[in-house]
Amino acid sequence: MNFLNELNSKQLEAVENTEGPSLVIAGAGSGKTRVLTYRIANLLAKGVPPYSILALTFTNKAAKEMQKRISQLVDYNSASNLWMGTFHSIFSRILRFEANKLGYSSNFTIYDTQDSKNLIRSIIGDLKLDNKVYKPNDVLGRISMAKNNLIVADVYAQSSNIINADKKAQKPHIAEIYKLYQQRCKQCDAMDFDDLLLQTNILFRDFPDVLEKYRNKFRYVLVDEYQDTNYSQYLIIKKLSQYHRNICVVGDDAQSIYSFRGARIENILNFNVDYPESKLFKLERNYRSTTTIVDAANSVIHRNKEQIPKTIFSENERGEKIKILRALSDKEEGNLIAGEIFRIANYEQEKFSDFAVLYRTNAQSRILEESLRRKNIPYRVYGGLSFYQRKEIKDMMAYLRLIVNNNDEEALKRIINYPQRKIGETTIEKIRSLALQKQVSLWTVISNNDLLSAIVNRPTAERINGFRALIEKFSERVEIDSAYDIANSIALASGIVEEVSNDATPEGISRKENIQELLNAVKSFSETAYKEGINDKLAVFLEEVSLLTDQDNDKNADTNRVTLMTIHSAKGLEFPNIIVSGMEEELFPSQQSSTRNQALEEERRLFYVALTRAEKRVILSFSTTRYRNGQTMSRHCSRFIGEINPLYLEGFLDPLMEMPRREPEKTFSYKRPESRTVATAQKVQDIPDIPFANLTPVDTDAITAGTFIYHLQFGSGQVIAVEGVGANKKAKVQFKNGGVKVLLLKFAKLYK
DNA sequence: CTCTTCCAGCTTTTT
DNA sequence: GCTGGAAGAG
Numbered sequence: 001m002n003f004l005n006e007l008n009s010k011q012l013e014a015v016e017n018t019e020g021p022s023l024v025i026a027g028a029g030s031g032k033t034r035v036l037t038y039r040i041a042n043l044l045a046k047g048v049p050p051y052s053i054l055a056l057t058f059t060n061k062a063a064k065e066m067q068k069r070i071s072q073l074v075d076y077n078s079a080s081n082l083w084m085g086t087f088h089s090i091f092s093r094i095l096r097f098e099a100n101k102l103g104y105s106s107n108f109t110i111y112d113t114q115d116s117k118n119l120i121r122s123i124i125g126d127l128k129l130d131n132k133v134y135k136p137n138d139v140l141g142r143i144s145m146a147k148n149n150l151i152v153a154d155v156y157a158q159s160s161n162i163i164n165a166d167k168k169a170q171k172p173h174i175a176e177i178y179k180l181y182q183q184r185c186k187q188c189d190a191m192d193f194d195d196l197l198l199q200t201n202i203l204f205r206d207f208p209d210v211l212e213k214y215r216n217k218f219r220y221v222l223v224d225e226y227q228d229t230n231y232s233q234y235l236i237i238k239k240l241s242q243y244h245r246n247i248c249v250v251g252d253d254a255q256s257i258y259s260f261r262g263a264r265i266e267n268i269l270n271f272n273v274d275y276p277e278s279k280l281f282k283l284e285r286n287y288r289s290t291t292t293i294v295d296a297a298n299s300v301i302h303r304n305k306e307q308i309p310k311t312i313f314s315e316n317e318r319g320e321k322i323k324i325l326r327a328l329s330d331k332e333e334g335n336l337i338a339g340e341i342f343r344i345a346n347y348e349q350e351k352f353s354d355f356a357v358l359y360r361t362n363a364q365s366r367i368l369e370e371s372l373r374r375k376n377i378p379y380r381v382y383g384g385l386s387f388y389q390r391k392e393i394k395d396m397m398a399y400l401r402l403i404v405n406n407n408d409e410e411a412l413k414r415i416i417n418y419p420q421r422k423i424g425e426t427t428i429e430k431i432r433s434l435a436l437q438k439q440v441s442l443w444t445v446i447s448n449n450d451l452l453s454a455i456v457n458r459p460t461a462e463r464i465n466g467f468r469a470l471i472e473k474f475s476e477r478v479e480i481d482s483a484y485d486i487a488n489s490i491a492l493a494s495g496i497v498e499e500v501s502n503d504a505t506p507e508g509i510s511r512k513e514n515i516q517e518l519l520n521a522v523k524s525f526s527e528t529a530y531k532e533g534i535n536d537k538l539a540v541f542l543e544e545v546s547l548l549t550d551q552d553n554d555k556n557a558d559t560n561r562v563t564l565m566t567i568h569s570a571k572g573l574e575f576p577n578i579i580v581s582g583m584e585e586e587l588f589p590s591q592q593s594s595t596r597n598q599a600l601e602e603e604r605r606l607f608y609v610a611l612t613r614a615e616k617r618v619i620l621s622f623s624t625t626r627y628r629n630g631q632t633m634s635r636h637c638s639r640f641i642g643e644i645n646p647l648y649l650e651g652f653l654d655p656l657m658e659m660p661r662r663e664p665e666k667t668f669s670y671k672r673p674e675s676r677t678v679a680t681a682q683k684v685q686d687i688p689d690i691p692f693a694n695l696t697p698v699d700t701d702a703i704t705a706g707t708f709i710y711h712l713q714f715g716s717g718q719v720i721a722v723e724g725v726g727a728n729k730k731a732k733v734q735f736k737n738g739g740v741k742v743l744l745l746k747f748a749k750l751y752k
Numbered sequence: 753c754t755c756t757t758c759c760a761g762c763t764t765t766t767t
Numbered sequence: 768g769c770t771g772g773a774a775g776a777g
Contacts, residue, residue, distance in 0.1 A: 059766040088767045112767090121772090131772095132760090193767045228766080261765060361763055366768080383765090417753095424753040547767060568764050590763055606764080627768090 003073055007031075007038060014281035015039045018046070018220070021241075021275035023268070024250040027312035028297070028612035029288030029574065032250055036224060037066050039248065040082065041073040043220055050081035054218040054240070056233075057086055058225045060548060062572065066224075083218065087233050088193060089547045091200040095191070096543070098203055098210055107405050107539050109190040110546040114389070115410040116140055116181075116192045123180045126436065129173055142166070143178050147194035148230040148262035150201055153179040187441050188409045197232040204239050211239060219244055225572075226251035226271075230262040238274060245275065253308050254301050257568060257606045259598075269308065286312050288574050288615055290319025292648050296618070297611040299645035304601045321650040324583075324641060325621035329632075330364075333623040334371030337579055340619060341562060342375055344577065352378055354576040356563040358610050360588040364581060365564050372562060382565035388545065392500060392511040396518055397545070399490050403474045404539045407441040419495040421463050430455045431464075447472075470494065483541040484526035487519055521545075567610045578614035580607075583622040583638040607640045703731055 007015060011031055014024045015038045026032035036055070043053055057063045063085045071079035083090060092110065099106045111119070117136040120143075124134045146156050156162055157175040166174045185191065191199060204211040221241045223229065226249035229237070241247035249271060256265045272278050286294050294314040301307070325340065327333035341355050357368055357379075365381050372379045387393060395418055398411040405411075417423045434455055435445045445451050446468050452461050474490055491497050500512045522541055529536035563575065582588055588607070593599035611618055622637050641649075703709070707719045709731075721732040 057766085062766080086767065092767095110767090113765090135761090137761090196767080225766085258765075260763085261767095363762080363768085420754085422753070426753075566764065569766080571766080587763090592763070602764095 003038065003041065007034070008285065010281060010283050010285070011035050011038070014283070015042050017279055017281075018043055018248075019246060021245050021271070021278035022248040022281060023226075023271045023275075023278055024248065024281045024283065025268075025308055025310060026250055026252055026283045027286060027310060028252065028255065028609070029286040029294075029314075030283035030312070031287060032224075032252075032283065033062075033066060033069070035283065036222060036250055037069040037073065040066075040070055040084075040222065044070075044074045044078045048220060050078045051083065052217060052219040053082050053084075053222070054090070054220065055082060055084040055222040056090060056224065056237070057084070058228055059572075060086055060089070062224060063089075086547065087236075088196045091236065092191075092196045092543065092547065094214065095196065095199055095203065098207070101207055101210065102199055102203060103186060104191070104199075105189050105405075107189070109188065109401055109405045109408045109411070110196070110543070111185065111188075111190045111192045111410065112388075112546065113140070113193070114394075115190070118410055118413075119184055119188075120177060120181055122432070123177050123184065126180070127173060127176060129177075134171060134173070134177065139171075139174055139177055142174050143181060144194050145262060146178065147198045148232050150198060150232055150235065152198070152202075153182045184409070187407065187439075189405050189407045190410075194232070197230075197236065200236055201232055201239075204236065215240055215243060220246045221248070223247070223249045224251070227253050227256040227265055227268045228258050228263045229267050231264055231267075232262075234264065234267045245277075247275070253306075254304075254310075254605055255571065255609050257571065257602060257609060259602055265306065282310055284310055284312050286314045286612075287316075289314055289612060290316050290616060292319045292321055293611060293614050293616075293618055296322055296644050296648035297608050299648070300604060300611065300640065300643045301608040303643060304604055306598075306601060320617050322618045322620060322644065322648055323650045325619060326637075327621065327623040328625060330367050330623050330626045331371070333581060333621050334367045335374075337368065337581060337619075337621055338371040338375045338377055340579070341372075341377055341577075344617070345377075350576060351560050352562045353560045355579065356565065356570060356573070356575040356577070356613065357579045357581055358565060358567045358570050358613070359581050360567060360590060360606075361582075362566060364587075368564055368581060372564075377562055378560065379562040379564055380559075382563065382569050387514070387517075388548065390511075390514055392496075392514050393518055395496060396487075396491060396515055397542075399471075399494055399496070400487060400538060400542060402471055403486065403490065404478055404542055406443040406447075406471065406475060409442050412442050415494070416464075416467055419499040421467055423460065423463055423467065427456055427460055427464070443468075478538050482526040482530070482536045483538040484519075484523045484536075486538050487522040487541075491515060491519060567606050570613050571609050574613055574615055576615045577617045577619070578610065579619040579621065580610045581621045582626075583620045583641055584626065585636040585638055587626070587635070588638055588640065604640065604643075709733065 004012060004015065008031075011034065014022065014035050018039065024032070024035060026035065040053060040055060044050060055063075055066065057066065067079060067082070067084055070082070085093075095102070095104070096106045096108070099108055117140055120136045120139050121131060124131045124136065124139070146152075146162070151159065151162070153175070156178055163172070163175060166172055185195070204214075218240055221237060223237055228251070237247065237249075249268065251268050253265055253268055256263060256268075259265065272280070289297075291314045294312055298312060323340075325333070325336045327336050337357060341352070341357075344350055345352060345355070359365065359368070362383055365383075369379065369381065388397070395415060398408075398414040401408050401411040402415065413428060416428065431442055431445050431452075434451060435442050438445070438451070446464050449461070449465075452464060456464070470493060474486055474493075477486055497512075497515065500508060500515060502508075503511065525541050525544070526536045529540065534540075567580070580588075586594065589600055589603035593603045620641060622635065622641070624635055625632050626635050627633075703719055703722060705719055705721055709717055709719060717733040719731045720734050
């Protein structure tokens with residue numbers, strides 16, 4: 001295994017310990033992907049068959065990258081037979097295989113967020129609820145949260161906590177909406193993104209033999225970005241590895257920035273509770289950034305209380321200090337940034353592609369784009385409206401979806417009258433209400449002439465029949481013809497191509513090009529599939545595309561352009577020069593998070609992610625005024641700038657920056673965690689940090705005054721008093737973060 | 753049934 | 768400042 005030479009000792013350990021549970025804490029830039037790829041290559045080299053290795057990532061991009069790197073280390077065949085992909089793609093593959101057990105067909109549709117919202121909107125209408133009170137977005141959020149925590153509709157309705165919370169929010173009917181939503185999804189033979197994980201859990205719960213099969217199949221399980229897993233994902237992994245216990249998770253708690261999507265940082269903090277025999281590997285050497293950047297980032301992240309103790313260090317050169325740009329308006333901020341990029345690019349001979357401008361919200365990109373354009377600096381913007389979210393693409397996709405799955409209600413509603421067939425709102429409502437009453441799908445209604453003639457007049461029925469016949473004709477061919485044949489013919493037969501061709505405006509031309517591009521994508525899919533001897537049918541194409549995001553097929557990726565993106569989407573990437581714009585209070589940290597400590601810590605981790613994307617140079621910018629939601633507002637510099645040890649900032653801080661006031665002990669003091677002293681009494685600062693790796697659940701009987709404990713939410717603390725007995729036993733705890741809490745031991749999960 | 757205008761919303765978002 | 772749904776007019 002000569003490739004093992006290319007690893008440092010810590011990485012090597014993590015790569016070689018292939019048996020049993022391993023937790024790899026990989027700091028920013030510490031070679032996380034390297035460890036994962038070499039570990040897999042090592043398994044393959046030891047003779048583990050590729051199909052028994054399951055490697056889960058969060059993005060297609062990460063999966064592709066790993067696949068590429070592994071195939072450079074081992075033979076192509078081994079690399080391509082690995083089960084490697086995103087949670088969603090791997091488990092939708094398994095679900096398609098087992099779909100009939102759960103009452104779905106193997107051609108089930110995957111609803112995107114828009115589909116889900118539309119369906120929820122129509123259910124809110126059916127229930128005669130006010131959609132100003134029940135905002136589809138919020139309702140979907142509640143349902144999604146429930147699903148990610150494996151709370152199905154019935155359980156939701158029975159959980160008094162949840163129901164009370166909904167009542168308190170003046171939305172007592174969410175449980176009902178959830179139930180109907182789930183029924184309707186099933187009737188449409190559709191799963192939303194969260195279902196892909198929830199239904200996998202249900203599959204494994206209700207069909208032990210199926211679980212057994214996959215347990216035996218996947219002898220080695222690897223998970224990337226483990227700090228971003230939600231409960232649903234956590235449980236799938238746990239079930240799969242319960243017996244062989246060859247599970248390796250890799251992550252960094254300091255980069256957990258997706259809690260708003262249900263990610264649970266506890267999953268990584270608790271790994272050794274589920275796997276007490278697990279080995280811990282900490283990768284603390286950063287290879288990416290200068291020492292200045294790493295130390296500056298440390299000085300920020302060490303302010304967080306919730307974290308696994310570690311100190312990332314760099315042995316690279318010291319590098320430049322962090323520069324701060326102060327502007328008087330958002331426009332000027334853009335100009336200053338463009339000017340800096342221009343200056344550095346010329347003066348230091350850097351390429352434009354060596355720069356990324358990051359921001360907290362997508363809305364900030366516009367002004368930056370204008371400034372870059374004015375200076376003729378080429379750029380590309382990540383995020384925003386993706387290719388597959390464009391109207392014309394969604395229309396075409398709706399045709400393809402309906403052809404594969406006639407019961408797909410959202411697809412049908414979208415295109416039954418596009419291009420116009422004189423089948424309007426009223427008619428669709430009639431069909432919908434009959435379908436609802438008969439508990440069948442819309443398609444069932446429109447393909448039954450008796451039902452149809454009862455609700456609409458003769459000419460309307462004719463028009464609907466025309467549409468039905470069109471779709472049917474193609475549905476009959478899905479198992480025979482290739483995806484491309486069908487897509488190409490329906491584009492013409494549906495009238496979509498004609499429709500967009502009639503529009504000579506630039507937008508119309510662009511729409512036509514987009515449709516052409518989609519057809520090209522189908523073509524290339526069909527051709528590749530044909531060449532590799534795998535299924536080239538439309539259903540497979542849809543499966544692939546529904547789990548794709550824009551970043552996955554970025555055509556400008558290797559051109560010389562400045563990158564503009566949110567900090568969230570920058571995670572996992574690196575650039576020589578990073579510019580973080582909009583370093584202002586109420587923007588970053590965002591307004592909503594500035595009061596809640598947990599949310600603030602997440603924002604701080606986000607800032608940490610931003611800083612650690614940089615290899616050589618970091619520039620932070622802010623403006624004292626900003627145009628926002630229609631008006632110019634006065635702004636303050638972000639507290640995060642003040643949290644960087646000024647040692648690493650260029651020049652002296654301008655007093656005009658008006659730093660927000662902070663409590664004196666927090667100001668600019670940065671100590672490595674090891675240097676914190678452990679001593680005698682119950683002074684807050686004397687409570688030791690309990691290394692998370694050694695945590696074990698504490699026996700409630702063993703708790704007495706003076707016991708040092710660890711609480712997942714509040715951190716380290718010391719019991720100062722105990723009261724009550726048995727189930728009522730309570731402990732008064734002084735936490736290191738300064739708070740005192742009385743905890744009912746029956747419920748509080750304490751560790752020591 | 754269709755077209756236009758009006759109005760509310762608005763953090764991040766790997767799938 | 769932009770988008771997408773709702774509502775009103777023809």
